[in-house]
Amino acid sequence: MLSGLPMWVERTFSAPRFGPYLNAFPGDWLTAWNLYRWNMEVSAAFYIPLQCLEISLRNAEHDRLRAHYGHDDWWRSAPLGRDQLGKVAKAENDACRKGDRRASPDDIVAELPFGFWASLLNRAHDRYLWVPVLHRAFPGYRGDRETLRDNFRSVVLLRNRIMHHEPIHHRHLTADHDKIYRLLGYIEPEVIVWARASDQVPEVLTRRPQPTPP
Structure with a gap:
């Protein structure tokens, strides 16, 4: 049982899933629960x-x-690997x-995941x-290219952890946030001002839960 928390918390979120948050604040169940909620908030941000x-990456590469290659379905000519195909x-x-x-090339492009576009920067395609x-x-x-690919x-x-509802609180999220905008700047600097106008990450980062005072 998750000590001090409503029973529905364990039924809904499970004790094993709650473990990484309690590990961040051993014995401090309330702050661990607040961290769980905060992880949701910063993931959404x-x-x-x-x-x-x-x-930006998808459209720039496409x-x-x-x-x-002279045609919208360029993947039929590009030397892609088996996994990419x-x-x-x-x-x-x-x-x-x-x-x-029948799916158009634009339909297919819209379905291809972030990881696919990043994989086009692999050494095999140098x-x-x-x-x-x-x-x-x-x-x-x-x-x-290698440094860009690694970034x-x-x-x-990070994106996959967020989309699979996994913990990200342990990451250096300020550095992650800076990296996203740095990569955006390599592609299209003007989008940065527009994106920052609605970006809540910096504000949410200031609200990271702190240990409960003794």
């Missing part, structure tokens, strides 16, 4: 900057690749199930995608 980055096939099937017509095409999707970037993979991990 990250939705706006993450959405801006995911959409625009460059379709221009390079599987994601394209799944995206096409998912898009078809949502409508009563010669055939990054060098001739994809580096142009990041006009504000002057570093190497995007970190943000994809």
Whole structure:
């Protein structure tokens, strides 16, 4: 039983799921519960900057690749790996199930996940995608592909934890937040001002629960 908390908390959220929060404040059940709620709040707050980055990355890479290959369904020509081609096939099937017509390239692009677009920066694509095409999707970037890929993979991990309702309170969330905007700046700096106008992450970070006074 989760000591000092209503019984519905354990029935609804389960003691094992509550464990990572209690580990942050051993023996302090009330603050651990407040941390659980705060984790929900900060996860929701990250939705706006993450959405801006995911959409920006998707459209920047898609625009460059379709221009390079000369057709909207560029994945039929690009040297993608088996896992990536599987994601394209799944995206096409998912898009078809949502409508009563054959999925268009735009429908498929909209279904492809954040991780797919980040994976196009992998070392395997250095010669055939990054060098001739994809580096142009990041006009504000002057570093190497590997560093850029690692930064995007970190943000994809954050995004996936949020979407699967997992703890993120243990992460350096201020650094995560800064990284999202840094990556946005590499693609389209002007979107940053627009995104920050609705971004609640900085304010929510100031409300992180503190241990209950003895």
